[in-house]
Amino acid sequence: MGKTFGLVLSAGISALALSAGGASAKDLVFGLIANNMAFPYNVVLADGFKEQAAAKGVKVIVLDSKMSMETQANQMDDLLLQKVDGIAFMPNDSVAVTSLVDKVAAAGVPIVASAVPVGDPAKTPVDYVYPALTALVSTNDVDAGRIAGEYSANLLPKDREVKIAVVEGAPGFSVVGQREQGFEAALKKAGIQYKIVSSQPSDWTPESGEQICQNALTSDPDIDMIFSHADDMALGCAKAIDAAGSQALLIATGGGSDRGANAIKLDEIDASVCTQPKLIGAKSFDILYAAATDPASAKKGQYVSYDMFAVTKDNLANCPLTGW
Incomplete structure (x- = not known):
């Protein structure tokens, strides 16, 4: 849910046509x-x-x-x-x-x-x-959600039902359903008993993430984990978790941003998934x-597509940062 422009031509410049055998x-x-x-x-x-x-x-x-x-x-x-x-x-x-x-x-x-x-x-x-x-x-956004879910399953308790809040991407984006599909499938495969207590759409911004997480934590202070469909919303969500004094885990996907990496480094986000x-x-x-x-x-x-992995404080250097 995406620097200096070089070699950009105005819309009025014409290209040379391809020859039958391709163009140089x-x-x-x-x-x-x-x-x-x-x-x-x-x-x-x-x-x-x-x-x-x-x-x-x-x-x-x-x-x-x-x-x-x-x-x-x-x-x-x-x-x-x-x-x-x-x-x-x-x-x-x-x-x-x-x-x-x-x-x-x-x-x-x-x-x-x-x-x-x-x-x-x-x-x-x-x-x-x-x-x-x-x-x-x-x-592959189903795979991105799966990786986030597998990492979460290693942190969540297996002896009780856990409460999870979800910060969705914006409505209408295919990644919303795909990331959630992969995430929940991984939890089920790992045998995690869970209940989605809140799932709200965002506009892909930290501000919307903060508001959604603030509302979720106010309604249910005992939330065990918050899953954000992208790093940007998780940045705002981290502020809401801190303000509420919550111990909820914060896991994102759609990661690899500079700001997201810094938040992981500062223990504000527990993990994300490296996207490029x-x-x-x-x-x-x-x-x-x-x-x-x-x-x-x-x-x-x-x-x-390309290979992905969970990004944590221990392997931040393995996810290429490109300024977004």
Whole structure:
């Protein structure tokens, strides 16, 4: 729930078209559409994409759709008119963007969904890739929740029912259900008896996390653990736990941020899960580059993810920090 921009072209600059046998790096122009560059996670993802592009001499047009489906659709049309050689984007609405992906694919332009799936996540597995996509490059969020749940199971008592409060991500994001699914499945597998006493949506900010946790602890001061769907809300939640004098464990996923790492170092957050938006951006570029330079060998429907692990005070150095 995502730095200095280099090699960003204005929306009016045209790309050279692909030749039948692919294009050389100096000819390539890619489009990258973020869903909202107000989120640090998304800025870091874009950085990973642009750094790979700079290394290959590829020009990049970076656009911000500001969470508007209408804007994202118009930006996609503009990139096609400019004859870009590939498009990576963070979908604003997983279902609504299917028609956009179909249009780009029909134009013969490789397209990669970064961090957010295409298709109805409620009806498809976490590794489902919409057939018209060249690839989905994403964190496996069921796995991220599972890792948080496995770590939690090692800390929670097994001789009684424990009380857990959940700070959800924002409504409408597929990661909300996926992270919770993996988390609860891990607890059940470990034999933890638990009750979710509170589960409230946030807006992905520390402020909302603090308010949600404050309300949960006021309603039930005996909460054993709070599970946050991302580091940002956990930062605010840590303040609420401290103010309430609570001994509740605080476990997050969607981690790897500088501020989250610092909170773990200071014992404000017990653990999180290392996620890497910069790597998602870099891998998204690599797949587009391969498809643009060797279209004859380009594959469709690739699912690309990466390994994760629980981040604690003992292994902070193992999770790459990239400034988000």
